[in-house]
Amino acid sequence: MNIATNIGRLHSFGWVQNPSNFDNLQKVVSIFNPHSSHYQLLRDSLVDTLIPLDQIKNNLHEKLSNGIALFTYEELVGTKQDIHGNTNVSRKDAVADSLIQVSIESQAKNTRGKRWTDNWTASGYLSWALSLHFVDIDHETGFYHITDQGMEFSEADDTHMKRILRDALLAYPPASRVLDILAHADRAVTKFYIGERLGFKGESGFTSYDERLMIKWVEYESSKSERTKIKQSVEGTADKYARMICKWLEKLGLVESSRDEIEKNSEKISLFKRYRITGAGLHALRQSRGSSKNKQVQKYVAWEFLGTKVQNVNYVRTRRAMILNFLKKSQSKRALLEHLTDYGFTDLDTILDKDIEGLNAIGIRIISESDRYILVDDINEIYIPNIGVTDNLHDIELEQEKSKLISETNLPLKYYELLDIAYDGSRNRDYEILATDLFINVCGFQGTVLGGARKPDAVIFTDEYGVIVDTKAYSNGYPKNLQQEDEMVRYIEDNQKRDADRNNTRWWENFDPFVSTFYYLWVSSTFINKFDEQLVSTYKRTSTHGGAIGVVALLSFASLIRESKLTLQDFANDMQDVVLNYSV
DNA sequence: TCGGATGATCAGTGTGCTAT
DNA sequence: AATAGCACACTGATCATCCG
Numbered sequence: 001m002n003i004a005t006n007i008g009r010l011h012s013f014g015w016v017q018n019p020s021n022f023d024n025l026q027k028v029v030s031i032f033n034p035h036s037s038h039y040q041l042l043r044d045s046l047v048d049t050l051i052p053l054d055q056i057k058n059n060l061h062e063k064l065s066n067g068i069a070l071f072t073y074e075e076l077v078g079t080k081q082d083i084h085g086n087t088n089v090s091r092k093d094a095v096a097d098s099l100i101q102v103s104i105e106s107q108a109k110n111t112r113g114k115r116w117t118d119n120w121t122a123s124g125y126l127s128w129a130l131s132l133h134f135v136d137i138d139h140e141t142g143f144y145h146i147t148d149q150g151m152e153f154s155e156a157d158d159t160h161m162k163r164i165l166r167d168a169l170l171a172y173p174p175a176s177r178v179l180d181i182l183a184h185a186d187r188a189v190t191k192f193y194i195g196e197r198l199g200f201k202g203e204s205g206f207t208s209y210d211e212r213l214m215i216k217w218v219e220y221e222s223s224k225s226e227r228t229k230i231k232q233s234v235e236g237t238a239d240k241y242a243r244m245i246c247k248w249l250e251k252l253g254l255v256e257s258s259r260d261e262i263e264k265n266s267e268k269i270s271l272f273k274r275y276r277i278t279g280a281g282l283h284a285l286r287q288s289r290g291s292s293k294n295k296q297v298q299k300y301v302a303w304e305f306l307g308t309k310v311q312n313v314n315y316v317r318t319r320r321a322m323i324l325n326f327l328k329k330s331q332s333k334r335a336l337l338e339h340l341t342d343y344g345f346t347d348l349d350t351i352l353d354k355d356i357e358g359l360n361a362i363g364i365r366i367i368s369e370s371d372r373y374i375l376v377d378d379i380n381e382i383y384i385p386n387i388g389v390t391d392n393l394h395d396i397e398l399e400q401e402k403s404k405l406i407s408e409t410n411l412p413l414k415y416y417e418l419l420d421i422a423y424d425g426s427r428n429r430d431y432e433i434l435a436t437d438l439f440i441n442v443c444g445f446q447g448t449v450l451g452g453a454r455k456p457d458a459v460i461f462t463d464e465y466g467v468i469v470d471t472k473a474y475s476n477g478y479p480k481n482l483q484q485e486d487e488m489v490r491y492i493e494d495n496q497k498r499d500a501d502r503n504n505t506r507w508w509e510n511f512d513p514f515v516s517t518f519y520y521l522w523v524s525s526t527f528i529n530k531f532d533e534q535l536v537s538t539y540k541r542t543s544t545h546g547g548a549i550g551v552v553a554l555l556s557f558a559s560l561i562r563e564s565k566l567t568l569q570d571f572a573n574d575m576q577d578v579v580l581n582y583s584v
Numbered sequence: 585t586c587g588g589a590t591g592a593t594c595a596g597t598g599t600g601c602t603a604t
Numbered sequence: 605a606a607t608a609g610c611a612c613a614c615t616g617a618t619c620a621t622c623c624g
Contacts, residue, residue, distance in 0.1 A: 593620095
């Protein structure tokens with residue numbers, strides 16, 4: 001569960017399937033640089049000419065016209081939809097609907113004149129930019145932004161670009177792993193040999209085919225077209241990752257390739273491509289490892305690198321991230337085991353060694369001795385998203401959030417209990433009463449708790465405006481809910497019509513009769529998924545603005561009001577059918 | 585072939601029902 | 605009256621090969 005804020009969905013990255021073109025990568029990174037020529041091309045032509053869906057086009061156009069360089073996943077990667085917005089369509093009927101899609105020309109640009117790519121390749125390019133740390137994500141807001149290296153890369157010429165890429169690939173663990181595999185191989189090897197040694201083996205996201213088996217298959221296949229088919233269609237996921245990484249390294253001169261040919265029945269048969277590390281590659285690898293820890297290139301590792309297709313992938317990634325963060329400080333196996341156990345991870349006896357083996361295989365070097373693990377590489381501290389993958393972790397995160405709020409705000413102590421109540425579905429009534437209490441006695445609203453059938457949970461008001469309040473305690477956050485929306489719409493209309501025949505509870509009489517402007521407000525723990533749609537829809541159905549406020553924002557809001565850093569009129573102005581996001 | 589392209593897959597969501 | 609629990613259909617992100 002996410003306690004802190006309303007972040008979007010978590011996306012995978014770190015393992016890259018399709019992209020291999022550095023110029024395209026530079027374009028993608030330049031989307032985040034308003035001074036780049038590509039940004040200007042997007043603004044002046046690509047978005048308008050290639051995206052046929054008005055709403056998406058207008059939104060992107062407006063952002064680009066204002067020089068904005070923060071984008072969401074959806075704005076960057078897009079989806080698969082046809083011109084009418086139907087998503088259940090075949091890819092060949094999909095139209096362009098994102099910045100990266102229109103930044104990269106399709107392979108079919110010459111045959112079919114298609115000048116944009118699909119959402120899978122778009123997501124691959126975003127993943128590549130994130131993996132090389134040219135782009136990063138702000139986990140609080142869900143916006144992607146450029147990094148310093150990214151800005152340098154965006155503005156680099158050809159020669160400079162290669163130098164930046166060389167450094168970035170040496171800091172990208174899978175690429176350094178591939179170089180390491182090649183450095184230790186005593187011959188030129190195929191993608192299958194490399195794939196077998198790359199990634200978390202045994203997990204379905206890293207399949208690899210046996211090198212000898214594949215070579216034999218091609219050798220003994222008599223039909224030329226069948227041989228071609230095998231060579232271009234048969235590879236595991238890890239083999240594919242290996243091929244792409246080798247290609248990148250080859251373009252930078254760190255790896256070279258060759259192709260075996262054999263002669264059978266006076267026919268030349270070409271086998272699989274083989275890769276070998278070059279002198280420059282060996283030198284770069286040694287240099288990046290340095291003679292001492294200070295001289296090492298710091299490797300960039302993100303939580304998302306640490307697992308792909310495996311059961312409970314978030315749990316697994318968090319466990320591995322916690323292992324790495326811990327090994328930065330201590331080598332003791334026993335202490336590590338205790339640390340993970342404290343956070344609620346189980347089955348560690350068998351799993352710990354496997355994780356260490358897997359981490360080595362993705363390019364993070366850890367030596368295992370009898371009583372300690374030695375993290376050889378220098379890596380960054382890994383950001384671990386607050387998603388409470390174990391019960392203990394969840395409790396710990398909640399406590400941390402609570403103590404942070406208590407230290408940064410100055411409210412009467414009883415209100416901090418809201419943090420617990422908001423997540424406890426069985427204490428809905430408590431939440432209603434205490435939240436209304438906060439609005440009235442701390443924020444300075446007038447108003448009352450109502451409750452009961454056919455009445456909102458509470459009404460609050462000032463001399464200027466009134467608010468219809470619906471409060472819900474939800475353990476996992478408040479998702480979009482049509483019944484709740486209908487109910488709120490009914491209350492808004494009740495209040496507009498004020499007709500006792502329509503609703504004989506006459507609950508609206510609790511507002512001061514002179515108040516004529518009204519808003520709606522949902523109060524809960526957090527708001528998840530597509531709750532935004534509920535807000536927009538409520539406005540469209542009633543022409544009444546409002547908002548939603550989570551418990552952390554609610555307490556922050558009260559604190560800001562109390563310190564006179566915010567007024568109740570600001571609150572009304574913020575009611576633009578969004579989740580209100582106050583923080584101290 | 586190289587550099588993506590494509591249909592398949594599966595976990596995550598919304599929805600509507602029942603039991604409590 | 606409202607929520608948890610469940611089955612269900614749908615979708616979107618990601619995979620696993622596949623291919624012009």
